[in-house]
Amino acid sequence: MDDGDYPITSLVLAAAAxxxxxxxEIVDRYTPLLASVTSRFRLTAGETQDVAQTVWLRLVxxxxxxxxxxxxxxxxxxxxxxxxMRYLSLRRRNVPYDPLDPSxxxxxxxxxxxxxDLLRAERxxxxxxxxxxxxxxxxxxxxxxxEDPPLSYAEISRRTGIRIGSIGPTRRRxxxxxxxxxxxxxxxxxxxxxxxxxxxxxxxxxAAARDSDQARER
Amino acid sequence: xxxxxxxxxxxxxxxxxxxxxxxxxxxxxxxxxEQGKGAYAWRTVDQDLLLASxxxxxxxERAQQRRSDSGDGRVLVFTAAPLSLxxxxxxxxxxxxxxxxxxxxxxxxxxGGATFLVEADDAGFFELPDKPRGPVRLRCDTPSGRLVTxxxxx
Numbered sequence: 001m002d003d004g005d006y007p008i009t010s011l012v013l014a015a016a017a018x019x020x021x022x023x024x025e026i027v028d029r030y031t032p033l034l035a036s037v038t039s040r041f042r043l044t045a046g047e048t049q050d051v052a053q054t055v056w057l058r059l060v061x062x063x064x065x066x067x068x069x070x071x072x073x074x075x076x077x078x079x080x081x082x083x084x085m086r087y088l089s090l091r092r093r094n095v096p097y098d099p100l101d102p103s104x105x106x107x108x109x110x111x112x113x114x115x116x117d118l119l120r121a122e123r124x125x126x127x128x129x130x131x132x133x134x135x136x137x138x139x140x141x142x143x144x145x146x147e148d149p150p151l152s153y154a155e156i157s158r159r160t161g162i163r164i165g166s167i168g169p170t171r172r173r174x175x176x177x178x179x180x181x182x183x184x185x186x187x188x189x190x191x192x193x194x195x196x197x198x199x200x201x202x203x204x205x206x207a208a209a210r211d212s213d214q215a216r217e218r
Numbered sequence: 219x220x221x222x223x224x225x226x227x228x229x230x231x232x233x234x235x236x237x238x239x240x241x242x243x244x245x246x247x248x249x250x251x252e253q254g255k256g257a258y259a260w261r262t263v264d265q266d267l268l269l270a271s272x273x274x275x276x277x278x279e280r281a282q283q284r285r286s287d288s289g290d291g292r293v294l295v296f297t298a299a300p301l302s303l304x305x306x307x308x309x310x311x312x313x314x315x316x317x318x319x320x321x322x323x324x325x326x327x328x329x330g331g332a333t334f335l336v337e338a339d340d341a342g343f344f345e346l347p348d349k350p351r352g353p354v355r356l357r358c359d360t361p362s363g364r365l366v367t368x369x370x371x372x
Contacts, residue, residue, distance in 0.1 A: 020258050027254035034254075035246035036239060050371055052250045053329055054353040056257035057369040061269055082278065086371065089277045090292075124239035131236065146237035175229050178236070184226075 006182060007133050009069040016063035027056070029132035029139075030076055036124050037080035040117075043087055051083045073129035073183055129183030138174035145171060260329070267357075268298035268365040275370075296356075296367040303358055303365065307372045312349050314356075316342035322360035329353045329369070 008029075014022035034055060038048050058079060066072060131139055137160070144156045157164045178184060226232045262269075274295035291306035291313075305314040316322050319342035327333045328350050338344040338360075353369045 015258075018261070018263070023258045024255050027251050031247050031251040031254060032240060032243040035243035035250050038250075039242060039246060048246065049249060049253065050352055052246075053253045053257065054369050054371060056254040057260055057329060057353055057355075060257050060261045061366075061368070065269075083371075086275065086277055090371075123235060124242065127236050127239045128243065131240075142233070142236060143240065145233060146240050148237070148241055171233075172229060175232050178232065179226060 006070050007135070008072055012063055012066055012069040012072060016066070023060070026072075030073065030129075033073060033125060033128040033132060034076055034080050036121070036128050037077050038084055040121055041081075041084040041088060043084060047087045051080065051087060054083050055079050070182055073125075073132065077125055077129075126184050126186075127178075130178050130181035133181040133183060134174065134177060138170075138177060141167070141170055142174050142178070257329075260327075262366060264364075266364065268301060268363060270296035270298035270301070270303060270358075270365045270367045272368045272370055273297040273302075294370065294372075296365070298365045301358070301360065301363050301365050303356060303367060305356075305372070307349070310349060312346040312372055314338075314344050314346075316344075316358060316360055318342075318362075320360055320362065322358055325357040325359070326350060327355050327357065 008026070011022045011026050011029075015026055034052055038051050043051065055076065059075070062075070066075065131142065134142070141156070141160060141162065144151055144159060151159075153164045153167050156162070156167055162170055226235070272294060274293065276293040291308040294305040294307065296303045296305075300318070302317045303314060304317060305312060314324070316324075316338050319340075320338075321340050322338040322342065322344075324336045324338055324344050325333055326336070326346060329352055332350075334347065336344045336346060338358075349372055353371050355369045356367045358365050358367075
Protein backbone atom coordinates (compact mmCIF):
# COMPACT_ATOMS: atom_id res chain seq x y z
CA MET A 1 0.00 0.00 0.00
CA ASP A 2 1.19 3.48 -0.77
CA ASP A 3 0.92 5.73 2.24
CA GLY A 4 0.77 8.77 0.01
CA ASP A 5 0.88 11.89 2.14
CA TYR A 6 -0.17 10.16 5.34
CA PRO A 7 0.94 12.74 7.90
CA ILE A 8 2.21 10.25 10.46
CA THR A 9 4.67 8.55 8.11
CA SER A 10 7.51 10.97 8.70
CA LEU A 11 7.02 10.79 12.48
CA VAL A 12 7.18 7.00 12.45
CA LEU A 13 10.29 6.98 10.26
CA ALA A 14 12.01 9.58 12.43
CA ALA A 15 11.14 7.83 15.70
CA ALA A 16 12.36 4.52 14.28
CA ALA A 17 15.64 6.21 13.40
CA UNK A 18 16.19 7.53 16.92
CA UNK A 19 14.43 10.89 17.01
CA UNK A 20 12.95 11.10 20.50
CA UNK A 21 10.95 14.25 19.75
CA UNK A 22 9.15 12.42 16.96
CA UNK A 23 8.35 9.63 19.42
CA UNK A 24 6.95 12.13 21.92
CA GLU A 25 4.78 13.59 19.19
CA ILE A 26 3.46 10.11 18.33
CA VAL A 27 2.71 9.48 22.01
CA ASP A 28 0.92 12.81 22.41
CA ARG A 29 -1.18 12.19 19.34
CA TYR A 30 -2.12 8.58 20.02
CA THR A 31 -2.48 8.44 23.81
CA PRO A 32 -6.20 9.35 23.68
CA LEU A 33 -6.76 6.43 21.30
CA LEU A 34 -4.91 3.98 23.55
CA ALA A 35 -6.73 5.35 26.61
CA SER A 36 -10.06 4.87 24.86
CA VAL A 37 -9.23 1.27 23.90
CA THR A 38 -8.04 0.22 27.37
CA SER A 39 -10.85 1.99 29.23
CA ARG A 40 -13.35 -0.48 27.78
CA PHE A 41 -12.03 -3.44 29.73
CA ARG A 42 -12.76 -2.32 33.29
CA LEU A 43 -9.23 -3.04 34.38
CA THR A 44 -7.89 -1.60 37.61
CA ALA A 45 -5.80 1.57 37.37
CA GLY A 46 -2.64 -0.49 37.92
CA GLU A 47 -3.57 -3.01 35.23
CA THR A 48 -4.38 -0.23 32.76
CA GLN A 49 -0.96 1.31 33.40
CA ASP A 50 0.72 -2.06 32.83
CA VAL A 51 -1.20 -2.63 29.60
CA ALA A 52 -0.34 0.81 28.28
CA GLN A 53 3.28 0.44 29.23
CA THR A 54 3.47 -2.92 27.46
CA VAL A 55 1.89 -1.46 24.32
CA TRP A 56 4.27 1.53 24.23
CA LEU A 57 7.36 -0.58 24.99
CA ARG A 58 6.44 -3.00 22.25
CA LEU A 59 5.67 -0.24 19.78
CA VAL A 60 9.11 1.31 20.33
CA UNK A 61 10.67 -1.96 19.15
CA UNK A 62 8.24 -2.42 16.26
CA UNK A 63 8.43 1.07 14.73
CA UNK A 64 11.07 -0.12 12.31
CA UNK A 65 8.95 -2.90 10.85
CA UNK A 66 5.80 -0.80 10.68
CA UNK A 67 6.15 -0.70 6.92
CA UNK A 68 2.82 1.04 6.55
CA UNK A 69 2.60 3.86 9.07
CA UNK A 70 -1.07 4.05 8.14
CA UNK A 71 -1.45 0.80 10.08
CA UNK A 72 -0.27 2.51 13.29
CA UNK A 73 -3.71 3.28 14.79
CA UNK A 74 -4.90 -0.24 14.02
CA UNK A 75 -1.72 -1.64 15.56
CA UNK A 76 -2.40 0.36 18.74
CA UNK A 77 -6.04 -0.73 18.84
CA UNK A 78 -5.22 -4.41 18.23
CA UNK A 79 -2.32 -4.57 20.67
CA UNK A 80 -4.19 -2.57 23.33
CA UNK A 81 -7.18 -4.91 23.12
CA UNK A 82 -5.06 -8.04 23.10
CA UNK A 83 -3.00 -6.97 26.11
CA UNK A 84 -6.14 -5.95 28.00
CA MET A 85 -7.68 -9.36 27.29
CA ARG A 86 -4.52 -11.01 28.55
CA TYR A 87 -5.02 -9.27 31.88
CA LEU A 88 -8.63 -10.34 32.06
CA SER A 89 -7.77 -13.94 31.32
CA LEU A 90 -4.83 -13.95 33.76
CA ARG A 91 -7.06 -12.59 36.45
CA ARG A 92 -9.50 -15.41 35.82
CA ARG A 93 -6.76 -17.96 35.68
CA ASN A 94 -5.59 -17.09 39.13
CA VAL A 95 -9.00 -18.04 40.54
CA PRO A 96 -9.69 -21.79 40.53
CA TYR A 97 -12.57 -22.52 38.19
CA ASP A 98 -15.78 -23.20 40.05
CA PRO A 99 -18.83 -23.63 37.77
CA LEU A 100 -21.09 -22.61 40.65
CA ASP A 101 -19.20 -19.39 41.29
CA PRO A 102 -21.21 -16.54 39.71
CA SER A 103 -18.07 -14.41 39.19
CA UNK A 104 -17.10 -16.68 36.28
CA UNK A 105 -20.38 -15.99 34.64
CA UNK A 106 -19.92 -12.26 35.13
CA UNK A 107 -16.47 -12.42 33.62
CA UNK A 108 -17.85 -14.28 30.61
CA UNK A 109 -20.61 -11.71 30.20
CA UNK A 110 -18.04 -8.93 30.28
CA UNK A 111 -16.43 -10.43 27.19
CA UNK A 112 -19.60 -10.02 25.17
CA UNK A 113 -19.94 -6.29 24.76
CA UNK A 114 -23.40 -5.21 23.71
CA UNK A 115 -23.49 -4.30 20.02
CA UNK A 116 -24.37 -0.68 20.76
CA ASP A 117 -21.35 -0.28 23.05
CA LEU A 118 -19.14 -1.87 20.45
CA LEU A 119 -20.31 0.54 17.75
CA ARG A 120 -19.83 3.46 20.10
CA ALA A 121 -16.33 2.27 20.96
CA GLU A 122 -15.48 1.88 17.26
CA ARG A 123 -16.74 5.37 16.55
CA UNK A 124 -14.63 6.74 19.39
CA UNK A 125 -11.57 4.90 18.11
CA UNK A 126 -12.08 6.27 14.59
CA UNK A 127 -12.57 9.83 15.88
CA UNK A 128 -9.49 9.75 18.10
CA UNK A 129 -7.37 8.14 15.39
CA UNK A 130 -8.63 10.81 12.98
CA UNK A 131 -7.84 13.56 15.47
CA UNK A 132 -4.29 12.20 15.76
CA UNK A 133 -3.76 12.74 12.03
CA UNK A 134 -4.71 16.42 11.99
CA UNK A 135 -2.13 19.20 11.79
CA UNK A 136 -1.27 20.40 15.32
CA UNK A 137 -3.10 23.71 15.04
CA UNK A 138 -6.36 22.12 13.98
CA UNK A 139 -6.00 19.38 16.57
CA UNK A 140 -5.40 21.91 19.34
CA UNK A 141 -8.38 24.00 18.29
CA UNK A 142 -10.74 21.01 18.29
CA UNK A 143 -9.45 19.92 21.71
CA UNK A 144 -10.15 23.40 23.09
CA UNK A 145 -13.61 23.39 21.51
CA UNK A 146 -14.57 20.18 23.30
CA GLU A 147 -13.30 21.23 26.73
CA ASP A 148 -15.71 20.69 29.56
CA PRO A 149 -16.89 23.16 30.83
CA PRO A 150 -16.82 24.96 27.45
CA LEU A 151 -14.34 27.76 26.85
CA SER A 152 -15.43 31.10 25.42
CA TYR A 153 -14.22 31.98 21.92
CA ALA A 154 -12.34 34.86 23.59
CA GLU A 155 -10.45 32.37 25.75
CA ILE A 156 -9.77 30.08 22.78
CA SER A 157 -8.56 33.09 20.84
CA ARG A 158 -6.23 34.03 23.67
CA ARG A 159 -4.75 30.52 23.80
CA THR A 160 -4.39 29.91 20.09
CA GLY A 161 -3.84 33.35 18.62
CA ILE A 162 -6.73 32.72 16.21
CA ARG A 163 -8.95 35.81 15.99
CA ILE A 164 -12.45 35.39 17.44
CA GLY A 165 -14.03 35.96 14.03
CA SER A 166 -11.85 33.26 12.48
CA ILE A 167 -12.61 30.53 15.00
CA GLY A 168 -15.90 29.56 13.30
CA PRO A 169 -14.37 29.15 9.82
CA THR A 170 -11.26 27.44 11.25
CA ARG A 171 -13.45 25.02 13.17
CA ARG A 172 -15.38 24.28 9.95
CA ARG A 173 -12.16 23.56 8.06
CA UNK A 174 -10.79 21.39 10.88
CA UNK A 175 -13.95 19.28 10.98
CA UNK A 176 -13.97 18.95 7.20
CA UNK A 177 -10.39 17.74 7.40
CA UNK A 178 -11.28 15.35 10.22
CA UNK A 179 -13.88 13.72 7.95
CA UNK A 180 -11.21 13.25 5.30
CA UNK A 181 -8.59 11.67 7.58
CA UNK A 182 -7.56 8.13 6.71
CA UNK A 183 -8.90 6.82 10.02
CA UNK A 184 -12.39 8.20 9.50
CA UNK A 185 -12.70 7.67 5.80
CA UNK A 186 -11.56 4.08 6.36
CA UNK A 187 -14.35 3.65 8.90
CA UNK A 188 -16.93 5.34 6.70
CA UNK A 189 -16.11 3.33 3.63
CA UNK A 190 -16.47 0.20 5.71
CA UNK A 191 -15.11 -3.25 4.88
CA UNK A 192 -13.41 -2.21 1.66
CA UNK A 193 -11.34 0.45 3.38
CA UNK A 194 -10.64 -1.35 6.61
CA UNK A 195 -11.60 -4.98 7.12
CA UNK A 196 -13.43 -5.71 10.36
CA UNK A 197 -10.66 -8.10 11.31
CA UNK A 198 -7.79 -5.68 11.82
CA UNK A 199 -5.77 -6.39 8.75
CA UNK A 200 -4.01 -3.09 9.23
CA UNK A 201 -1.85 -4.73 11.86
CA UNK A 202 -1.00 -7.56 9.51
CA UNK A 203 2.55 -6.48 8.92
CA UNK A 204 3.18 -6.69 12.66
CA UNK A 205 0.78 -8.92 14.45
CA UNK A 206 -0.73 -10.85 11.58
CA ALA A 207 2.16 -13.25 11.48
CA ALA A 208 1.88 -13.79 15.20
CA ALA A 209 -1.84 -14.44 14.91
CA ARG A 210 -1.27 -16.97 12.13
CA ASP A 211 1.41 -18.70 14.15
CA SER A 212 -0.85 -18.96 17.14
CA ASP A 213 -3.63 -20.38 14.96
CA GLN A 214 -1.27 -23.03 13.74
CA ALA A 215 -0.09 -23.74 17.24
CA ARG A 216 -3.67 -24.17 18.36
CA GLU A 217 -4.31 -26.75 15.68
CA ARG A 218 -1.34 -28.84 16.65
CA UNK B 219 -21.37 2.64 9.76
CA UNK B 220 -24.02 4.36 7.64
CA UNK B 221 -25.38 5.95 10.80
CA UNK B 222 -22.05 7.54 11.59
CA UNK B 223 -21.66 8.70 8.03
CA UNK B 224 -24.87 10.71 7.97
CA UNK B 225 -24.53 11.86 11.54
CA UNK B 226 -21.02 13.12 10.92
CA UNK B 227 -22.09 15.13 7.87
CA UNK B 228 -23.26 17.66 10.43
CA UNK B 229 -20.53 19.77 12.09
CA UNK B 230 -22.19 19.93 15.49
CA UNK B 231 -22.88 16.18 15.62
CA UNK B 232 -19.32 15.41 14.61
CA UNK B 233 -17.97 17.77 17.28
CA UNK B 234 -20.35 16.34 19.91
CA UNK B 235 -19.19 12.79 19.21
CA UNK B 236 -15.57 13.92 19.24
CA UNK B 237 -16.19 15.61 22.60
CA UNK B 238 -17.66 12.37 23.91
CA UNK B 239 -14.61 10.39 22.78
CA UNK B 240 -12.08 12.91 24.10
CA UNK B 241 -13.76 13.20 27.50
CA UNK B 242 -14.01 9.47 27.97
CA UNK B 243 -10.28 9.08 27.35
CA UNK B 244 -9.26 12.23 29.25
CA UNK B 245 -8.77 10.84 32.78
CA UNK B 246 -6.13 8.38 31.55
CA UNK B 247 -4.30 10.58 29.06
CA UNK B 248 -1.79 12.23 31.41
CA UNK B 249 -0.40 9.07 33.00
CA UNK B 250 -0.45 7.00 29.80
CA UNK B 251 1.38 9.68 27.82
CA GLU B 252 4.02 9.90 30.52
CA GLN B 253 4.60 6.16 30.32
CA GLY B 254 4.71 6.33 26.55
CA LYS B 255 7.45 8.92 26.60
CA GLY B 256 9.46 6.92 29.13
CA ALA B 257 9.22 3.81 26.95
CA TYR B 258 11.61 5.27 24.38
CA ALA B 259 14.52 4.87 26.79
CA TRP B 260 14.20 1.10 26.23
CA ARG B 261 14.65 1.35 22.46
CA THR B 262 17.04 -1.33 21.22
CA VAL B 263 19.69 -0.03 18.89
CA ASP B 264 21.61 -3.30 18.52
CA GLN B 265 21.22 -4.26 14.86
CA ASP B 266 22.44 -7.85 15.36
CA LEU B 267 19.80 -8.58 17.94
CA LEU B 268 16.81 -10.57 16.66
CA LEU B 269 13.42 -9.34 17.83
CA ALA B 270 11.41 -12.38 18.92
CA SER B 271 7.70 -11.68 18.60
CA UNK B 272 5.20 -13.26 20.91
CA UNK B 273 3.77 -15.83 18.51
CA UNK B 274 1.69 -17.94 20.86
CA UNK B 275 0.06 -17.34 24.23
CA UNK B 276 -2.15 -20.03 25.70
CA UNK B 277 -3.92 -17.43 27.85
CA UNK B 278 -5.53 -15.99 24.73
CA GLU B 279 -7.08 -19.29 23.66
CA ARG B 280 -10.79 -19.63 23.85
CA ALA B 281 -12.20 -19.86 27.36
CA GLN B 282 -13.41 -23.44 26.94
CA GLN B 283 -10.06 -24.74 25.78
CA ARG B 284 -8.42 -22.89 28.61
CA ARG B 285 -10.73 -24.34 31.22
CA SER B 286 -10.06 -27.86 30.07
CA ASP B 287 -6.40 -27.47 30.96
CA SER B 288 -7.02 -25.30 34.00
CA GLY B 289 -4.23 -25.78 36.49
CA ASP B 290 -1.47 -26.21 33.90
CA GLY B 291 1.00 -23.43 33.29
CA ARG B 292 0.49 -20.68 30.76
CA VAL B 293 2.62 -21.26 27.69
CA LEU B 294 4.26 -18.42 25.75
CA VAL B 295 6.31 -18.79 22.57
CA PHE B 296 8.58 -16.04 21.19
CA THR B 297 9.90 -16.58 17.69
CA ALA B 298 12.79 -15.04 15.80
CA ALA B 299 13.79 -17.62 13.20
CA PRO B 300 15.97 -19.64 13.58
CA LEU B 301 15.78 -19.17 17.35
CA SER B 302 12.79 -19.26 19.62
CA LEU B 303 12.09 -19.15 23.31
CA UNK B 304 9.34 -21.07 25.06
CA UNK B 305 8.12 -20.18 28.53
CA UNK B 306 5.80 -21.87 30.95
CA UNK B 307 4.41 -19.57 33.60
CA UNK B 308 3.03 -21.25 36.70
CA UNK B 309 1.56 -19.76 39.83
CA UNK B 310 4.87 -18.96 41.46
CA UNK B 311 7.59 -20.03 39.06
CA UNK B 312 8.63 -19.54 35.45
CA UNK B 313 10.55 -22.16 33.45
CA UNK B 314 11.65 -21.99 29.84
CA UNK B 315 13.64 -23.51 27.02
CA UNK B 316 15.72 -22.16 24.18
CA UNK B 317 14.77 -23.79 20.84
CA UNK B 318 16.66 -25.38 19.15
CA UNK B 319 17.87 -26.82 22.48
CA UNK B 320 21.25 -25.51 23.52
CA UNK B 321 23.05 -23.58 26.23
CA UNK B 322 22.76 -19.84 26.62
CA UNK B 323 22.45 -16.92 28.93
CA UNK B 324 19.10 -15.28 29.67
CA UNK B 325 18.84 -11.74 30.94
CA UNK B 326 15.46 -10.70 32.27
CA UNK B 327 14.69 -6.98 31.99
CA UNK B 328 11.84 -5.32 33.83
CA UNK B 329 10.36 -1.99 32.80
CA GLY B 330 11.22 -0.78 36.29
CA GLY B 331 14.91 -1.09 35.41
CA ALA B 332 15.80 -4.23 37.37
CA THR B 333 17.62 -6.98 35.46
CA PHE B 334 18.84 -10.40 36.44
CA LEU B 335 20.74 -13.22 34.75
CA VAL B 336 20.01 -16.93 34.53
CA GLU B 337 21.92 -19.68 32.72
CA ALA B 338 20.25 -22.15 30.36
CA ASP B 339 21.65 -25.72 30.59
CA ASP B 340 22.89 -27.76 27.61
CA ALA B 341 19.32 -28.72 26.74
CA GLY B 342 18.30 -25.05 26.75
CA PHE B 343 16.29 -25.27 29.98
CA PHE B 344 16.27 -22.43 32.45
CA GLU B 345 14.24 -21.25 35.39
CA LEU B 346 13.64 -17.72 36.62
CA PRO B 347 14.28 -17.26 40.33
CA ASP B 348 11.06 -15.32 40.72
CA LYS B 349 7.95 -14.39 38.78
CA PRO B 350 8.49 -10.74 37.80
CA ARG B 351 5.65 -8.26 38.10
CA GLY B 352 4.74 -5.81 35.34
CA PRO B 353 6.10 -5.86 31.78
CA VAL B 354 9.33 -7.81 31.19
CA ARG B 355 11.40 -8.98 28.27
CA LEU B 356 14.08 -11.64 27.97
CA ARG B 357 17.40 -11.23 26.23
CA CYS B 358 18.87 -14.49 25.15
CA ASP B 359 22.50 -14.97 24.22
CA THR B 360 23.41 -18.30 22.59
CA PRO B 361 26.32 -19.53 20.48
CA SER B 362 24.01 -19.52 17.43
CA GLY B 363 22.56 -16.04 17.88
CA ARG B 364 21.06 -13.42 20.13
CA LEU B 365 17.46 -12.42 20.55
CA VAL B 366 15.28 -10.13 22.63
CA THR B 367 11.63 -10.94 23.16
CA UNK B 368 8.63 -8.67 22.90
CA UNK B 369 7.65 -7.01 26.15
CA UNK B 370 5.08 -9.06 27.98
CA UNK B 371 3.58 -9.48 31.41
CA UNK B 372 4.12 -12.96 32.82
